[in-house]
Amino acid sequence: GAVVSQHPSRVICKSGTSVKIECRSLDFQATTMFWYRQFPKKSLMLMATSNEGSKATYEQGVEKDKFLINHASLTLSTLTVTSAHPEDSSFYICSASSPARSTTDTQYFGPGTRLTVL
Amino acid sequence: GQQVMQIPQYQHVQEGEDFTTYCNSSTTLSNIQWYKQRPGGHPVFLIQLVKSGEVKKQKRLTFQFGEAKKNSSLHITATQTTDVGTYFCAGLSGSARQLTFGSGTQLTVLP
Numbered sequence: 732g733a734v735v736s737q738h739p740s741r742v743i744c745k746s747g748t749s750v751k752i753e754c755r756s757l758d759f760q761a762t763t764m765f766w767y768r769q770f771p772k773k774s775l776m777l778m779a780t781s782n783e784g785s786k787a788t789y790e791q792g793v794e795k796d797k798f799l800i801n802h803a804s805l806t807l808s809t810l811t812v813t814s815a816h817p818e819d820s821s822f823y824i825c826s827a828s829s830p831a832r833s834t835t836d837t838q839y840f841g842p843g844t845r846l847t848v849l
Numbered sequence: 850g851q852q853v854m855q856i857p858q859y860q861h862v863q864e865g866e867d868f869t870t871y872c873n874s875s876t877t878l879s880n881i882q883w884y885k886q887r888p889g890g891h892p893v894f895l896i897q898l899v900k901s902g903e904v905k906k907q908k909r910l911t912f913q914f915g916e917a918k919k920n921s922s923l924h925i926t927a928t929q930t931t932d933v934g935t936y937f938c939a940g941l942s943g944s945a946r947q948l949t950f951g952s953g954t955q956l957t958v959l960p
Contacts, residue, residue, distance in 0.1 A: 775950045824891055838948060840891045
């Protein structure tokens with residue numbers, strides 16, 4: 732149980748285009764989803780926290796107009812990278828948690844999306 | 850803000866040797882979690898520690914949470930090639946539900 736999927740797993744796009752990444756909790760309802768960014772051989776950096784039905788909370792330094800997050804349902808959150816540039820190239824990972832699933836705030840991670848902006 | 854430091858950044862060991870990674874938080878944690886990320890993969894939850902001084906074992910892995918709840922360690926006994934990957938600690942403090950990840954320790958096990 733506790734499966735989180737991400738789509739697409741890999742995307743290559745041209746500079747200036749927008750890219751949408753989906754994160755789904757497949758077998759549980761995720762009240763909270765988190766979006767991370769990971770550079771090669773680096774740690775996970777939290778970008779934003781989203782709760783179903785409310786606006787996402789962005790970490791300091793993360794542009795909310797560039798990284799649009801929508802958490803429309805208890806099983807789906809989307810991250811849209813708008814007007815992507817080469818410096819946005821990275822590995823984007825989502826995670827999901829639910830008090831019903833775990834009383835200890837365990838986060839279940841998706842497989843990640845590797846974004847390359849040409 | 851909260852910071853979680855992890856050392857060492859890299860560790861190469863011969864198969865059969867032991868391995869330890871250490872984690873230190875700038876603030877007192879309500880709990881600490883450990884994750885393993887295989888090369889090319891995503892983080893996978895290993896364990897969570899909640900109580901001061903807590904020690905938990907999973908086969909060859911031993912996890913400790915410091916008395917002050919600001920540090921933690923992961924010890925692997927007799928490493929195997931399947932232990933290869935990056936081990937991250939992640940701390941939760943206060944009422945926040947956000948994890949702050951350590952920088953990770955990349956373990957290489959030489960056969």
